Amino acid sequence: MGTLNVGRVVLPADPAAWSDNRNFDAHTSTIKGYIGPGLTVDAAKALRYELLQQQGMIVSLTYTLDSSMDGFYILNDVKISTIETSFMRGFFPYEISLTRIGSDGATEWQSLMTGTVRVNNHGLILSEVTGSSIHAPARLHVAYNVDGGAATQSTRSTEHGNLNVYTGLGFDADPTWSVAPTNFYSSAAYIMTGGTLRAGLDMPNSITNFETGNRLVKMTPSLTASVNDGRWDMSWWTGAAYNGPFSFEIYLDGNRIPEWHYSAPITNTPEAVRFRMIRDANDPASIYRHQLDWEIRRGCAFVSFYYSFNDGLEGPTDHDIQIKLEGSSTAMTSITPTGASSACARQVADQSWLIGSAKTVTVPHGGGIHLDGIPADFFIGFELSNTGIDTAESMCLQYHAPLSVIERVVRR
Amino acid sequence: MINEVLMSQGSWEITLRVDSPLDLWQQLGVNNQIGHIVVTPQEIGLGPLVLGDLGMLEVARYVGPVLKKHIDGWQITLSGTNNTYWLGDDEGKSEALAPVVFTSASQATVIAALLPTSVVAGTLTTPPDNTHTATYEYESRLEALRTYHAEQDMEYRVNNNFTLDSGPSNSVYNIDTPEIVVTRHGFGSDANYVGVNVQEAASTLDASNLTRTVTVITENADNQLVLIASSDNNFIDPIDTTLVAGDPGRYLNPFALPFERNLYIQVTGNPVTVSGFILNELNEHTVIETHQISTEFFEISNGDMRVGDNFHIYDPPAFTDTANPIYFRGEYIWPLKMRLIRASWPLRRGMGVYYRFMRVLDWALQTYEAVYIDLTPYVQWEDPSYSLLTASGRGPVAVGGCE
Numbered sequence: 134m135g136t137l138n139v140g141r142v143v144l145p146a147d148p149a150a151w152s153d154n155r156n157f158d159a160h161t162s163t164i165k166g167y168i169g170p171g172l173t174v175d176a177a178k179a180l181r182y183e184l185l186q187q188q189g190m191i192v193s194l195t196y197t198l199d200s201s202m203d204g205f206y207i208l209n210d211v212k213i214s215t216i217e218t219s220f221m222r223g224f225f226p227y228e229i230s231l232t233r234i235g236s237d238g239a240t241e242w243q244s245l246m247t248g249t250v251r252v253n254n255h256g257l258i259l260s261e262v263t264g265s266s267i268h269a270p271a272r273l274h275v276a277y278n279v280d281g282g283a284a285t286q287s288t289r290s291t292e293h294g295n296l297n298v299y300t301g302l303g304f305d306a307d308p309t310w311s312v313a314p315t316n317f318y319s320s321a322a323y324i325m326t327g328g329t330l331r332a333g334l335d336m337p338n339s340i341t342n343f344e345t346g347n348r349l350v351k352m353t354p355s356l357t358a359s360v361n362d363g364r365w366d367m368s369w370w371t372g373a374a375y376n377g378p379f380s381f382e383i384y385l386d387g388n389r390i391p392e393w394h395y396s397a398p399i400t401n402t403p404e405a406v407r408f409r410m411i412r413d414a415n416d417p418a419s420i421y422r423h424q425l426d427w428e429i430r431r432g433c434a435f436v437s438f439y440y441s442f443n444d445g446l447e448g449p450t451d452h453d454i455q456i457k458l459e460g461s462s463t464a465m466t467s468i469t470p471t472g473a474s475s476a477c478a479r480q481v482a483d484q485s486w487l488i489g490s491a492k493t494v495t496v497p498h499g500g501g502i503h504l505d506g507i508p509a510d511f512f513i514g515f516e517l518s519n520t521g522i523d524t525a526e527s528m529c530l531q532y533h534a535p536l537s538v539i540e541r542v543v544r545r
Numbered sequence: 546m547i548n549e550v551l552m553s554q555g556s557w558e559i560t561l562r563v564d565s566p567l568d569l570w571q572q573l574g575v576n577n578q579i580g581h582i583v584v585t586p587q588e589i590g591l592g593p594l595v596l597g598d599l600g601m602l603e604v605a606r607y608v609g610p611v612l613k614k615h616i617d618g619w620q621i622t623l624s625g626t627n628n629t630y631w632l633g634d635d636e637g638k639s640e641a642l643a644p645v646v647f648t649s650a651s652q653a654t655v656i657a658a659l660l661p662t663s664v665v666a667g668t669l670t671t672p673p674d675n676t677h678t679a680t681y682e683y684e685s686r687l688e689a690l691r692t693y694h695a696e697q698d699m700e701y702r703v704n705n706n707f708t709l710d711s712g713p714s715n716s717v718y719n720i721d722t723p724e725i726v727v728t729r730h731g732f733g734s735d736a737n738y739v740g741v742n743v744q745e746a747a748s749t750l751d752a753s754n755l756t757r758t759v760t761v762i763t764e765n766a767d768n769q770l771v772l773i774a775s776s777d778n779n780f781i782d783p784i785d786t787t788l789v790a791g792d793p794g795r796y797l798n799p800f801a802l803p804f805e806r807n808l809y810i811q812v813t814g815n816p817v818t819v820s821g822f823i824l825n826e827l828n829e830h831t832v833i834e835t836h837q838i839s840t841e842f843f844e845i846s847n848g849d850m851r852v853g854d855n856f857h858i859y860d861p862p863a864f865t866d867t868a869n870p871i872y873f874r875g876e877y878i879w880p881l882k883m884r885l886i887r888a889s890w891p892l893r894r895g896m897g898v899y900y901r902f903m904r905v906l907d908w909a910l911q912t913y914e915a916v917y918i919d920l921t922p923y924v925q926w927e928d929p930s931y932s933l934l935t936a937s938g939r940g941p942v943a944v945g946g947c948e
Contacts, residue, residue, distance in 0.1 A: 247879055249867035304867070399733065399874045407875035424736050426875030439872050441736040508737070508872060535877045539730075539861060 135199075137166065139229065140192030140208065141318060141332040142184045145171030147198065153233075160233040162206065168213070169224040177223030179329040184227060185211050186333025191234065191542055193314035203314045205240050205542060206231035234542055237313045241276070243543045244268060244404070248304040248536040251510075253491035254475065257533050261472030265530035267522065268538070269298040269432020271403065272319035274312040282306055287522050289432060290372045291320045292348040298432040300522055304536070309543065321403035322347045322431050331401060340396045345408045347429050350436060350515065354393070354410075355380050355459075363390040363412075364459055367486070369434065369515040379486055381501075381513060383425070383440060384455040390423060404540050405430040414443075430538075435514025435528055437535070441507055454509040456488055457501020465496050470526040477529035478502075484516045487525050489532060546927060547584065547607055548889045549852040552691075552700060554626035554634060557582065557609055559892060561621040565923035570621055572918060573900055575614045580902035582623065583608050583705075583917070588897035593917035599706065601899070601917065608705035611900070628703040631663040633687025642689060644682035651675055652697075656711055659689050667704055670712025672697045702853060718853035725856040726873050726880060727838060735874050738857070741850075745839035748863035756830035758807045759823050770811070776823045836864070836883060852888050857881070891927030898924045 137144045148166035155161075168184070169177045188211045195203040210230040218224045234240055248266060250259045268284075270277060272293060277284070285301040302308065323346060324331045326339035340361045344353050348370065355364035355378075366378035383390050393410040400407040405428055412423035423442040440454065458481070465479035468487060478489025479502050488494075488502050490511040495503040504511065512532045517523035522531070547557045559582060561569065574580035584607040585592065593601055602608060612625040626634075633639025640661035647655055655677050656666050677697065681689040694701055700714045710717045725739050726732070732740035760775040788795070796804035808830060838858065850856055857871060857880035858864045866881045873880075892898065900918040 245861050247861045247865045247867070249870070249879065251877060252870055307862075400876070405876075409875060422736075426872075428875050437875075437877070439875055441872075443736055510872065510877075537859075537861070537876060537878050 134171070135197040137164070137197075138193070138195045138315075139164075139184060140187045140190060140194075141323075141330055142180050142187065144168060144180065148196070151202075153202075161209075161230060162202075162233060163228065163230045165226070165228045167224060167226055169219075169222065172223060174221070174223035176329075177219075177225060179327075181213050181215075181225045181227070182335075183329065183332040184229070185213060186331070186335055187211070190332075192231075193317035194231065195315050204236040205234040205314060205317075207234065237311050239545060241309045241311050241543050241545045242270065242274075243307055243309045243541050244270065245307050245539040245541060246302070246304065246536050248534060251491045251533045251535055253477075253533055254493045255469075255477050255491070255533075256474035257470075257472055257477075257530075262530050262534040263303060264301045265527065265534040266302055266304070266536045267298055267300060267430070267433050267531050268302055268306075268308065268536065269296060269320075269430070270308075270310040271312040271317050271321065271431075272296045273316040274310040276311045277308060278310070279306050279308045284308070289349060289434070289517070289523075290370060291432075292370050292375075293320045296320045296349075296432055298522070300531075304534075311545075318403055320348045320431060322406040322429050324398050324401050324406050324408060326396070326398075331398070334398045334401055336398060338395055338397075340393055340410065343396055343408070345406050345427070345429055347406075347431050347433065349432065349434055350429065351375065352408075352427065352429070352436060353378070354396075361393050363392045365410075367436065367513060369486075369517070371515075371517065376515075380459040381456060381488075382459050384453075384457070385421075385423070385442070386453050387455075393423075393425070399426065400428075402540070403431065404538050430536075433531070434517055434523065435512045435532060437512050437532065438510065440509045440511070451505060452507045454504040454507065455501055456504070456511055456513075457499075458486070461500030463499050465499060465502070468525045468529055470529045473529070477533070478512075478514075478525060480516065480525050484519065486513060486515050487528065488513050489529055491533060546889060546891050549607075549627065549887065551853045551884075551886045552629070552702070554629045555609075555887075556624065556626055557607070558622060558624040559898065559920075560925040561623070561920065561923045562925050563619045565619075565621060567619065567621075569918075569920075569923065570614070570616055572902075573614050573621070573623060574611055574902055578902055579610045579612070580900055581608050581610055581628075582625065582920075583897075583899040583901050584892065585897035585899070587895060588921045592897065593899065593919070598901070598915035598917075601901070602706040605705045606896070608901075628664070628705065628707060629687070631661055631707065632690060632703060632709075633661075633685035635687075637685045637688065639685035639687050642681060642684065642686050644680070646680045647677050649676040649678055652677075652711065655693055656690075656709065659686055659693065660709060661686050664703060664707050664709050667706075667708030667710045668712070668716075669710070670716035672699050672713060700853070714853075718851070718855070720855050720884075723850075723855040723857055723882060725850045725854075726871070727856060727858040727860075728873075728880075729860045733874060738871070738873055740874065743838055743858070743860065745837065746858065746860040746864055747837045749833075749835040749837075751833040751835065753833075754830045755804075755832060756806050756808045756827065757804055759826045759830070760807055760809050761823060762809055762811050764811070773812070774823060776827065850885060852885050855882050855884050858883055892924060894926040897921050 135147050137148055148164045150165040152163045168181050187208050190208055192208050194206050208231055212228040214226040250262045284299040286297050289296050289298055325344040326336045327342050350369050353366045354361050355366050364380045364382045366380050368375040368377035394413045395411040397409045399409055407428045410425045414422040421442045426439045428437045463481045467476035468478040468480055469476045476494050478487045480487035490504050492504045514528045516525045549555045583605045585604055586606050609627040610625045610630050611623050615622040645658050652669050652675055699712055700717050701711045702717050703709050715721050727741045727743045729743050732742040758777050761773040762770050763773055765771050798804055859878050859880035864881045865879050867879045869882050870879050898920045900920055903913040904916040906912040906914050
């Protein structure tokens with residue numbers, strides 16, 4: 134029995150029927166089969182929904198028993214029939230129709246990048262951060278090309294294997310690259326909720342059971358007695374296993390956020406995922422609605438956070454924000470990269486986690502950093518090694534050279 | 546469909562259902578008065594009775610005079626403009642303005658003198674130079690107000706409640722802190738912004754009319770053409786010290802010589818302000834940047850985005866500005882800040898549409914009351930596909946366009 138991979142959905146069963154049609158306009162395919170064989174009932178139900186979620190997306194499609202049809206497709210239409218046996222045996226007939234874009238030989242990907250120096254209080258200017266941005270195409274990509282420019286390649290170890298990442302790019306670079314469909318989701322950013330790998334944005338509120346990551350760093354909620362306790366756990370892949378988890382917490386004006394109530398995905402692409410936790414204003418009674426957004430990008434060793442809350446006032450106000458490791462009072466070391474006039478981050482020890490911000494970073498009694506003002510941006514990363522792009526100093530510059538990336542298919 | 550244009554009359558047209566009661570034809574003014582159409586974001590049921598006239602005008606999304614009614618068989622169509630109509634129109638018609646002379650007059654004095662009886666002063670924000678010296682005679686009140694506001698570098702808006710707000714643009718419109726972010730992907734809510742999805746975001750740069758210099762000439766008493774003044778458009782100055790080897794050259798001809806293109810304009814006499822005249826012509830003959838955006842969600846939360854307000858739009862590669870970073874839904878992005886100059890939006894099912902007119906209370910005492918006819922049940926609702934248009938700026942210097 135073969136395996137059909139439709140985007141992020143893995144169907145361990147052969148399709149029942151596969152038809153192709155090609156005319157002057159396009160090459161279209163229609164695949165019919167059953168979600169269920171080889172899966173538990175719950176898994177089948179989850180995959181049924183994730184397949185629907187991918188409608189309209191460009192997906193990589195591979196079939197282990199016929200790799201000649203492997204390629205990139207637009208998933209035009211998804212039909213799932215839920216019949217009587219579906220509920221008891223997890224047996225869901227499906228039919229998908231796709232428009233073929235092409236194989237990796239006919240298709241290139243282009244990363245459309247926009248960025249500039251992050252507005253910061255450390256005196257870092259554009260020339261001091263240009264080239265520090267991290268760009269990571271899909272793992273095992275080939276033919277990386279920055280038209281009219283050059284890039285510096287580095288290698289990072291991820292849970293899926295070594296991943297090439299690039300620095301030295303201008304902010305207006307739009308590199309192209311190619312990748313085999315089987316590798317398109319390798320080391321990609323991902324969101325899991327309720328134990329299910331999600332393909333879209335429609336998922337239930339899972340404030341106690343989610344995982345976001347990029348196979349280099351992962352982030353999960355911290356629980357106490359099965360209840361979200363306001364903290365979050367982070368772990369980093371250090372070559373053979375994940376270290377951690379490290380539990381981080383956030384304080385507003387000296388009061389720790391005791392619980393997050395609601396989770397919501399914002400973005401879910403192989404290049405980056407963004408996720409949000411929200412704390413209600415009413416439980417316990419408060420005038421504030423807190424919001425913590427974070428972004429995890431493929432190949433990046435740090436997570437970018439953005440904390441804000443609605444206090445009824447327009448614009449940022451003066452509040453004391455503290456982000457620290459739970460229960461820690463360890464003295465922190467300043468990290469001041471070349472070009473900065475003040476510390477961008479604090480680190481507890483060499484080759485360990487660090488917390489930084491574009492805002493002025495001050496230290497409390499230990500274990501974290503203070504920031505003044507809301508909204509508060511910060512990042513939490515891990516110094517993977519003492520060389521190259523893995524150092525804490527380099528990570529500070531990478532954070533201050535943010536990129537907004539849109540990946541699109543282009544004709545070779 | 547409602548068509549709004551910044552500081553202009555715009556237009557609107559409403560079609561009633563063919564099964565509407567035909568006595569509406571007699572009730573909907575035009576032949577005996579100028580009534581107003583009042584559009585509210587939601588139908589308000591007994592709204593006029595509960596909210597009263599002032600309340601209705603406060604909650605209205607759009608108010609404008611009914612200037613035309615048309616009947617074809619049993620179908621009635623109404624049309625008109627917005628309340629800027631009461632200041633005057635582009636043909637020069639308005640409430641007559643007797644010659645008025647201002648000498649170092651304050652904003653309040655000028656506005657009070659130039660406003661017609663149909664519009665009262667609303668929120669006036671003092672301009673930096675709060676004195677005005679000018680003479681206005683034999684012109685419409687609209688033209689006089691436009692001249693005054695242009696001279697003071699201010700803007701105005703006639704509100705739904707027939708008041709006029711005046712002042713620097715960021716006091717009349719939301720210029721500095723736009724709350725709307727228009728994106729192609731990833732729209733949605735955020736603590737600080739409202740995200741809106743865009744269906745179409747098209748950008749055009751047009752250099753067809755590009756001119757390097759403008760030369761103003763006139764004919765003297767001897768019928769000879771003489772030069773008055775000339776000026777260069779520095780926008781296309783090819784000497785750019787930031788260029789390095791490998792960069793495209795700026796505005797060169799095919800032989801790598803500086804781009805030269807001159808426009809002669811012959812005028813009669815001397816323009817009052819030659820430099821200003823030339824600047825206007827240079828702005829007309831530069832690279833025109835046009836952005837056209839369509840979205841289904843123009844009606845955002847009681848009209849949080851109004852014509853004249855700024856908004857963010859992010860759609861690389863054209864709609865970006867690295868000098869304008871914001872955090873939006875967990876991402877640090879650099880949207881282009883644009884100004885909504887023009888918007889067209891349909892009447893959607895769910896809105897309220899009313900006809901407001903003045904009814905006699907006591908003819909002898911010349912007292913009247915504002916009365917509303919609820920047209921909501923009779924409106925032929927339109928396809929809820931919005932278009933949101935922004936007019937172009939003129940080259941890199943925005944003139945009433947995108948910024």
